[in-house]
Amino acid sequence: MASEKAGSRVWIVPDCFLPAKSTGDLKSHESNCVLNIGKKPATLRLTAYFENREPTAGFQATCPPRRTIHIRLDSLENRRGERILVGTPFALKIESSVKVVVQHTRLDTTQPALALMTTMAYAAG
């Protein structure tokens, strides 16, 4: 089916930010939501870019065939034990072994009540 070949293998999200503060029952966070409608598992490599230092690479995730994964960015950790700090502007490149579709969402409860924002990631190849 044509749609099984849909998507891209490189996705970019320039505006990432893990708010340091939360109120109420919901923790402020960001999710990278991936859908793999194909027949092969998608091996994902994530690279975080910053304003004033070298990128941090080596974050990994797997999205099985015909599954979605909603990656919590506050839970990512690479083999060197590096994580993404809260309160720091960053950007994300997602590289996949097979074509997937990526959407990026922030939930922010810094001030009472809930704010949401979302966008499809930019398909870069």
Place this chain on the structure above:
Amino acid sequence: MASEKAGSRVWIVPDCFLPAKSTGDLKSHESNCVLNIGKKPATLRLTAYFENREPTAGFQATCPPRRTIHIRLDSLENRRGERILVGTPFALKIESSVKVVVQHTRLDTTQPALALMTTMAYAAG
């Protein structure tokens, strides 16, 4: 008119979620908003993808010519009586018999006050 051929027959939304909780007068929900500017009715088939189990297919809707439909995802039910559970991350593939345009929106009132997010779905063919 050229614009009548606009759109796509396969659309993808990786970040879907029906919040389990609501406050105030507005119920938390998601809508799949479809516009059919053509002359033929659009028969829509929706498939929900999950993190840990097989997709649920067979959700159906119809968008008549020159009409819009705003599909409430909490109301979808297929012929086997299956529905999409609240509080569960999922992703959606929308397949249409004719070209349409699809936008996806979440309204979340989990915490007091109202949060909204929207994006065009990803056109996959």
Place this chain on the structure above:
Amino acid sequence: MASEKAGSRVWIVPDCFLPAKSTGDLKSHESNCVLNIGKKPATLRLTAYFENREPTAGFQATCPPRRTIHIRLDSLENRRGERILVGTPFALKIESSVKVVVQHTRLDTTQPALALMTTMAYAAG
């Protein structure tokens, strides 16, 4: 300059809705934001599509060269005096005499505090 030819002449927004209720100082509304970076004025024709009745056409606006206009959808009125009702799901097609770029934004104050959502319109030709 290449960028002066950027944009599209037909844009589509499937998810439009003018909330009937507002709280606080800000009125709930939607805006269709147009940028014309070219040298000729853009004559815009807007058509509203509904769920259960024929579209309403004939809404007009002009975006001069090198200007932006932020069209309030609650202010639109065609020559027959027709307006878009609050509390009714609709969709919008925007046709322009020259290439422009269109972004669509909703501000919702139905429940106390403020909710925002935005997306680029779908470029349809």
Place this chain on the structure above:
Amino acid sequence: MASEKAGSRVWIVPDCFLPAKSTGDLKSHESNCVLNIGKKPATLRLTAYFENREPTAGFQATCPPRRTIHIRLDSLENRRGERILVGTPFALKIESSVKVVVQHTRLDTTQPALALMTTMAYAAG
């Protein structure tokens, strides 16, 4: 690597607005978030378009190679000392010397609690 050539050199954001009012700890603002995954620095020129007067050009920023910058629009100032006024609808064109990816985000605390909206900018060439 193919992804290093990803992006565009002209980006457009039709809906820009710096809210005049803020509540709580967070100041209402807009950010233009740029990611440069290439090997050369990106020299950025921003032009603001308005509803009733000539555009203001000459806003500048630099995004080093393998870095992101999150440009606060309320901090922009050109060589003539011109800034973007709060409370005024405008639109933005971003031109870069090399390919980058641009996402636009508004945080609005005009009414108590927090509202967010984001979208990828429109890639115009």
